[in-house]
Amino acid sequence: MDLFLLQLQQASPSVQPQKMQLIDLLMKAGWIMIPLLLLSIATIYVFVERWIATNKASSVDDNFMNVIRDNIVSGNLTAARNFARNAAHPVGKMIDKGLQRIGKPIDAIHASMENVAQLELYKLEKNINVLSVVSKVAPIFGFVGTLAGLMQLFFNINATGEYELSTIAGGIYTKLISSITGLIVGMVAYLFHNILTARVDKTANVIEAAAADFLDVLQEPTPARS
DSSP: OHHHHHHHHHHSOOOOOOOOOHHHHHHHTOTTHHHHHHHHHHHHHHHHHHHHHHHHHHOOOTTHHHHHHHHHHTTOHHHHHHHHHHOOSHHHHHHHHHHHTBTBOHHHHHHHHHHHHHHHHHHHTTTHHHHHHHHHHHHHHHHHHHHHHHHHHHHHHHHHOOOOHHHHHHHHHHHHHHHHHHHHHHHHHHHHHHHHHHHHHHHHHHHHHHHHHHHHHHTSOOGGGO
């Protein structure tokens, strides 16, 4: 029995599966990979740049509002303003605006701080919509590349009259690479867009909490406010 199996294995031709190299496949996809590559670079750049910006904006020291409160209670508004102005985050700019308006009605102070907060959030949202655009455009580029490649493939078949299955299959799977790449780029851009949007929302919550704390301090019946 063992001898029979050995003879059968020797008689059967061994077929070695071909390994597909990623770089070779990407090169075979054609010119459409150039705009997809540019979209990939733009996606990574925007994500990293906005990640750093949002991380910096949401990094507020836990003692920040305590220091502001102590200075307000002691009547040292100059020190409070200097401390807020030196803070490298939107909360510091908003509190500085509120300190400038001390002495005016609470509603006026709140409105001034809200305007600064909206401006700072607008700055944080800068270029994030680029990722939303990429998430929609990249798959379209991929599909266009695939359709253009298939059209060229069938045109060549019609012109040469070659209908070999290996030729058709090889042409089709290489043309599908652009669609797969476009979908991957679009999916990553969509994921990055949602991550950054969530971080901006987190920063907005931090700003709102700081604004509420500041207004509460101003309305406390302290000697500095009497």
